[in-house]
Amino acid sequence: MNTIAADPGYATAADIEAYLRVESDKRRELFKKWGLPNSRLIEWSEIWCAVGLDRFQPKKLWNELQAPLLDNQDVAAVLGCSVDTINTWCRRDTYPKGFPYPIRLGARKKLWVPLEIRAYFEPHIYAKRAKELRRPLKTQRQFRQGQETLPIGLDPLTADCSSLNTTSHSRRPANLLRDEASVREHMIVTTEEMVSELNERKHALELPSETRHMDAVVELLEREIKAGEPVSSRQRAQTALRSLLNAHNRTLENTDLSLALFDSYFPITGWNPVEMPTMTQLTYLDYRKRARGVIKRTLGISQHEKKLRARVDRWTEVNSWLRDMPNFASREQIYSSIISTLTLLAREHDFQPEDITQCVISELYRRASSKQRNSLRNAARLISGFQSNKKHSEKTGIFFPNPIKPIHFCEPKSYQIPGHFHAEINEMVKISIRKKYIKIRRIWENLSDKTRKAHLNALRATVSALMATGHLNFNSNSIKSALADPNAIEDALGHILSRVDKNELQKNSAGTILTYLPPILERNGIQVPELRADIKAVPEFALSIAESLMPLETQNFCKALIQNLDARADFLLSHAPLRAKAEAILALAKKQKRNLTIRERTSVRQLGTVALFCAIECGGAPIRIENFLEIPVNGPGAWLNRISKDEYKLSVPANKTKNKKPIVALIVASQEQYHDTVRWFLAKIRPLFFFERKSSHEPGSKEHTRSMEAAAAQCSWLVPGVKNPDCSLPYTTFLGWFKRLMRNVVGLVCDPHNFRHGQ
Numbered sequence: 001m002n003t004i005a006a007d008p009g010y011a012t013a014a015d016i017e018a019y020l021r022v023e024s025d026k027r028r029e030l031f032k033k034w035g036l037p038n039s040r041l042i043e044w045s046e047i048w049c050a051v052g053l054d055r056f057q058p059k060k061l062w063n064e065l066q067a068p069l070l071d072n073q074d075v076a077a078v079l080g081c082s083v084d085t086i087n088t089w090c091r092r093d094t095y096p097k098g099f100p101y102p103i104r105l106g107a108r109k110k111l112w113v114p115l116e117i118r119a120y121f122e123p124h125i126y127a128k129r130a131k132e133l134r135r136p137l138k139t140q141r142q143f144r145q146g147q148e149t150l151p152i153g154l155d156p157l158t159a160d161c162s163s164l165n166t167t168s169h170s171r172r173p174a175n176l177l178r179d180e181a182s183v184r185e186h187m188i189v190t191t192e193e194m195v196s197e198l199n200e201r202k203h204a205l206e207l208p209s210e211t212r213h214m215d216a217v218v219e220l221l222e223r224e225i226k227a228g229e230p231v232s233s234r235q236r237a238q239t240a241l242r243s244l245l246n247a248h249n250r251t252l253e254n255t256d257l258s259l260a261l262f263d264s265y266f267p268i269t270g271w272n273p274v275e276m277p278t279m280t281q282l283t284y285l286d287y288r289k290r291a292r293g294v295i296k297r298t299l300g301i302s303q304h305e306k307k308l309r310a311r312v313d314r315w316t317e318v319n320s321w322l323r324d325m326p327n328f329a330s331r332e333q334i335y336s337s338i339i340s341t342l343t344l345l346a347r348e349h350d351f352q353p354e355d356i357t358q359c360v361i362s363e364l365y366r367r368a369s370s371k372q373r374n375s376l377r378n379a380a381r382l383i384s385g386f387q388s389n390k391k392h393s394e395k396t397g398i399f400f401p402n403p404i405k406p407i408h409f410c411e412p413k414s415y416q417i418p419g420h421f422h423a424e425i426n427e428m429v430k431i432s433i434r435k436k437y438i439k440i441r442r443i444w445e446n447l448s449d450k451t452r453k454a455h456l457n458a459l460r461a462t463v464s465a466l467m468a469t470g471h472l473n474f475n476s477n478s479i480k481s482a483l484a485d486p487n488a489i490e491d492a493l494g495h496i497l498s499r500v501d502k503n504e505l506q507k508n509s510a511g512t513i514l515t516y517l518p519p520i521l522e523r524n525g526i527q528v529p530e531l532r533a534d535i536k537a538v539p540e541f542a543l544s545i546a547e548s549l550m551p552l553e554t555q556n557f558c559k560a561l562i563q564n565l566d567a568r569a570d571f572l573l574s575h576a577p578l579r580a581k582a583e584a585i586l587a588l589a590k591k592q593k594r595n596l597t598i599r600e601r602t603s604v605r606q607l608g609t610v611a612l613f614c615a616i617e618c619g620g621a622p623i624r625i626e627n628f629l630e631i632p633v634n635g636p637g638a639w640l641n642r643i644s645k646d647e648y649k650l651s652v653p654a655n656k657t658k659n660k661k662p663i664v665a666l667i668v669a670s671q672e673q674y675h676d677t678v679r680w681f682l683a684k685i686r687p688l689f690f691f692e693r694k695s696s697h698e699p700g701s702k703e704h705t706r707s708m709e710a711a712a713a714q715c716s717w718l719v720p721g722v723k724n725p726d727c728s729l730p731y732t733t734f735l736g737w738f739k740r741l742m743r744n745v746v747g748l749v750c751d752p753h754n755f756r757h758g759q
Contacts, residue, residue: 008062010041014363018068019047021111024349030105051103053113054134061115061132069103069111078117080498098123118470125470212257217241217291220298237294240287247276259295266291268371269740272749273560273567281747308347315343318353318399334378341375353399356383365407381406415464424479425463429455432520448655458516465492484526493535500540507540514541557754567748571758572618574746575677578611581745586684595700601688606737607745608685609719609729611677613738613752619674620650621665622759625735625752627652629728631718633682640678640718648678687712689720 011019017027034050036042044066045055057065072090076083089095090102090110099120102110119130218241221234244266245255255261271284279287296302319339322328328335345364346356365376383404386396417425432455433447446452463479466472471488472479482488493514499505514535521528535541561568582604589596596604613628631639631650643649646669654662669675687708697704712720717728735751742748742755750758 008044008057008059008066011044011047011066012041015066016042016047019066020051020105021069021071021109022105026105052135057134058132061129064115064129065113065133067114070114070117071109071111075112075117078121080502122470213253214241214245214255214257214295215252216257217294217298218252221294233290234294237290241291241294243279244284244287244291247279257295257298259292259299259301262292262295263369269743271743273747275556277564281743305344308344311347313347314352314354314399315347319343321395321399334382337375337378338382341372342379345372345376354401356400356404357402358405361404362407377407380404415460417460417463417467418474420477421463421479425456425459428459428520428524432523434523454512454516455520458513458520461496461513462489462492462517465495469495480524480526483521484528486528486531489528489531490534493538497538497540511541554754554757557750558758561758570746570748571755573672574742574748575611575614575618575674577745578607578614578741579677579680582607582611582685596688601691605685605688605722607741608681608688609734610738610741612681612685612719613734614755615674615677615681616650616667617756617759619670619672619678620648620667621652621663622756623650623652623663624658624756625731627656627663628752629719629731629734630656632716633718634713634716638716646675648675686718686720689722689725690715693725 013024013027017024020027020030022030030050031037036046036050044062045057048057048065049055051069053065070078072083072086076086079086089099095101100112100116102112104110113133115126115130115133119126218238221238225231225234242252245251248265250265266284266288268285268288270288271279271281276284293302296305322335322339325331325335342356342361342364345368346352349364351360361376361380365373368376383396383400384406386392387400387403389396429452433452434444435447436445437443438445462483463472466479466482466488467474469488469491471485471491472482476482496505496510496513500507500510518528518532518535521531561571585596585600585604585607589600613625616623616628633640639651639653641649641651643666648667650663650665650667652663654660657663667675667678687705690708690711691699693708693711697707711725715725717725719729719734721727721729722733738752738755739750742750
């Protein structure tokens with residue numbers, strides 16, 4: 001029997017907002033309608049009751065019932081159909097047989113219980129668990145009478161007037177049956193939603209969409225002009241919006257009015273001379289700023305932010321305290337992370353400075369945009385520094401009594417796999433990469449490091465697919481039982497194939513993963529019958545060099561270099577403007593007889609490293625980025641050697657290249673000055689990577705310069721790491737430098753991979 005318990009725990013306001021897919025103001029409005037207290041913690045049983053489920057649920061379903069509800073886009077992704085299909089079902093209120101009715105949070109907001117969607121999509125796996133969901137008795141009776149799917153609306157009032165006088169929110173059944181829905185179909189009925197609802201009933205078959213479009217922005221600008229606002233700026237905003245949309249082959253009438261959609265189409269780094277040949281980068285940034293501002297006004301976001309900034313509360317005192325700092329004028333941009341970003345986000349969620357804890361600031365960080373996240377990291381670092389500084393700790397403790405630590409930024413992992421699974425995967429890979437055992441040395445001879453990484457990736461992808469198909473639980477002790485189950489492996493491979501069909505995974509990547517999978521399992525003693533034959537039977541999993549094509553982005557970049565003489569010239573001389581900008585910073589510091597500031601030294605190192613890569617790619621050989629970052633320069637195994645005054649020799653061993661063929665290239669003095677850039681980097685830029693090393697000499701002195709040069713002479717890497725010069729520069733760090741500087745300084749939008757193919 002299932003264990004039914006009454007205490008599934010408590011949910012925070014953030015948990016509930018994530019669960020219902022709403023913001024804080026909507027959540028408070030819902031709580032008011034449902035009669036729930038607007039406190040920090042609410043029992044999960046109360047939330048389940050509010051969305052039409054029974055208060056008491058089987059304990060084994062608690063984790064699944066606390067997962068966020070699915071919206072239209074999530075459901076479409078699970079079912080593999082378009083969002084328009086789901087919208088049509090909801091608009092016409094007709095659903096396929098067995099498909100669950102949505103939970104409605106108004107005329108537009110529709111949500112589903114994840115378990116019920118999975119049960120509809122894969123009934124052989126989840127149907128049994130979904131049937132264990134408990135609903136109120138009246139709903140269960142209707143289900144037994146033959147109705148397979150049950151409509152749920154979030155109105156706390158029922159058709160029975162006797163229930164209106166009750167004061168207990170737990171006695172107000174939230175789920176309205178189809179015959180009761182005519183009384184009050186939705187919980188929140190604003191004027192806008194009521195008009196939308198009437199139009200939906202009148203034009204149920206004709207209305208293709210309820211979404212506003214970008215033409216509403218032009219209508220707002222026209223109204224502002226008629227009201228006497230300045231004409232020039234508003235006409236420029238219209239031109240900006242139309243020009244940006246034209247660059248993506250969009251029009252005002254077929255583009256949804258959405259700030260998130262606009263940001264996805266036109267990010268701040270979105271200018272591309274290939275896709276926008278008639279628009280410079282400065283023009284793009286100007287157009288984006290104008291268009292984005294008027295979109296925010298149309299949506300009411302600007303007005304809302306203005307009200308938040310004008311609010312007088314404890315954050316006002318914090319801002320006054322920071323503005324009175326003696327170094328505020330020189331650090332205003334840094335302090336704005338607290339004065340502007342943190343203040344705005346905290347007021348948005350009703351947090352005062354005393355409420356800011358590490359959990360709160362982490363939650364704000366999780367919900368913030370990429371630009372806001374950078375600012376929040378600065379804010380956390382500032383507060384942490386003030387708390388540890390004796391001079392400011394007392395005053396800081398008044399406003400921020402809770403200890404705050406800096407937010408450590410890390411890239412999201414490709415596959416969300418529990419830590420204990422990673423440990424088991426690593427152990428399996430140790431076995432799978434063994435080639436032969438050397439008896440005398442008593443050690444195993446292993447495959448190459450790149451093959452080891454490929455084995456890791458193959459196992460991670462397979463384990464992630466097993467978890468996605470429900471064959472492997474997050475809390476399972478081992479992955480081997482699922483890997484040994486032929487049915488589980490079959491479903492996992494089907495999941496990987498679906499990712500290929502949805503363009504979430506490249507065909508060659510899937511082929512590589514599944515080429516390695518059978519030997520990995522076999523070397524670990526796991527036998528899956530006919531696995532190789534099953535994989536071979538799927539054309540999408542076949543690796544073929546003849547069918548391998550460059551991505552469309554790379555093809556367009558290369559075509560632009562062939563067709564556009566100016567772009568080709570910028571490409572071939574891309575190292576020159578980077579080097580010139582770095583030399584200008586060095587010359588300014590020398591002229592003013594001072595050391596480089598931290599920001600200047602960082603810029604010079606970045607500019608010099610990217611200029612070096614461009615010079616080696618164009619003046620030597622188009623090597624892969626991994627090979628560039630692995631180049632040793634000191635010792636007998638150096639890859640880059642100075643042969644004469646005007647000549648460098650680059651040698652990459654065969655075991656380090658993709659095609660297992662060695663690369664040997666000469667970088668000689670020429671009119672393009674590739675050789676000069678390599679020599680300049682080694683002489684002036686590379687020692688700066690060792691500036692922060694502990695030294696008894698005064699920074700900037702001749703002795704300190706000699707110590708940096710000596711440290712550089714002992715380091716084996718051509719490009720040392722910034723934080724740890726004993727290691728090479730990480731790929732992700734260089735990738736960020738390259739993409740930003742090539743776009744902003746050279747005027748080419750590309751990554752190192754596209755640059756190599758261009759050469």
